[in-house]
Amino acid sequence: xxxxxxxxxxxxxxxxxxxxxSGALDLRDLVFATAQELQPAVSVTExxxxxxxxxxxxxxxxxxxxxxxxxxxxxxxxCQTRLIGEFTSAFPGADRIxxxxxxxxxxxxxxxxxxxxxxxxxALTYHR
Numbered sequence: 001x002x003x004x005x006x007x008x009x010x011x012x013x014x015x016x017x018x019x020x021x022s023g024a025l026d027l028r029d030l031v032f033a034t035a036q037e038l039q040p041a042v043s044v045t046e047x048x049x050x051x052x053x054x055x056x057x058x059x060x061x062x063x064x065x066x067x068x069x070x071x072x073x074x075x076x077x078x079c080q081t082r083l084i085g086e087f088t089s090a091f092p093g094a095d096r097i098x099x100x101x102x103x104x105x106x107x108x109x110x111x112x113x114x115x116x117x118x119x120x121x122x123a124l125t126y127h128r
Contacts, residue, residue, distance in 0.1 A: 071104035
């Protein structure tokens, strides 16, 4: 696991319920792995936004990870982007979606590095 640069982000993960933390940490790993696979690689800053771990890149839009009232954990994107609409067009019916803002997960096994990496890559490069 990649170490935390910001102790406040580490504390936010520690505050999650165990199943939320496990899923969010797996998504965190996917965010950093996806950023490194992009050509050219994208730098990612980890911070807290709206009390949740957030991932920002210079030409991207914010990705947040955390709990959700309808799922154990979720990957959130900015609701005023086209990201969720593009995702559901590319992968119809593949995931539970919360409007235009989140993909919902109930277990770590639902994370698909290809499908969810696709969304993460688009978020990290949204304004390119």
